[in-house]
Amino acid sequence: MHINWNDKDPIYRQLRDRIVEMILEGVYRDGDALPSVRQVASDLRINPITVSKAYQILVDEGLVEKRRGLGMYVRDAATTALLAQERDRFLTEEWPEVCERMTRLGLSVPALLDAWSEKHD
Numbered sequence: 001m002h003i004n005w006n007d008k009d010p011i012y013r014q015l016r017d018r019i020v021e022m023i024l025e026g027v028y029r030d031g032d033a034l035p036s037v038r039q040v041a042s043d044l045r046i047n048p049i050t051v052s053k054a055y056q057i058l059v060d061e062g063l064v065e066k067r068r069g070l071g072m073y074v075r076d077a078a079t080t081a082l083l084a085q086e087r088d089r090f091l092t093e094e095w096p097e098v099c100e101r102m103t104r105l106g107l108s109v110p111a112l113l114d115a116w117s118e119k120h121d
Helices: 011-024 037-044 048-060 078-105 109-119
Strands: 064-067 071-074
Touching: 011 048, 011 078, 037 048, 048 064, 048 071
Parallel strands: none
Antiparallel strands: 064 071
8 A cells, every 4th residue: 555645634534535545446345354453554654543543434434344353344335335425526526626627728528528539549
């Protein structure tokens, strides 16, 4: 696990966000065990309490579950729930900003899609 830390967000929040990204990317799938708190703390050279706080947020969000004596596991349907959340966040927060910028630049959706497909064919 690699994280490019920033100074604006708490480390536990950045770690939580990175784990969410890894679930969405398929690095961790529903039912997979997450690395132990000690392992993550050692690998990232951060305090184990910081890792525990990030994991607890994931538990509170219903994305991860604690299995007594076994560790932390990605809950079944966590990926589906995250995709729904991320899509909703994109459509309500990011997409309106993209549309406003497209309007300022005089871009239409078809022109944008054409430009995208030309660069990615």
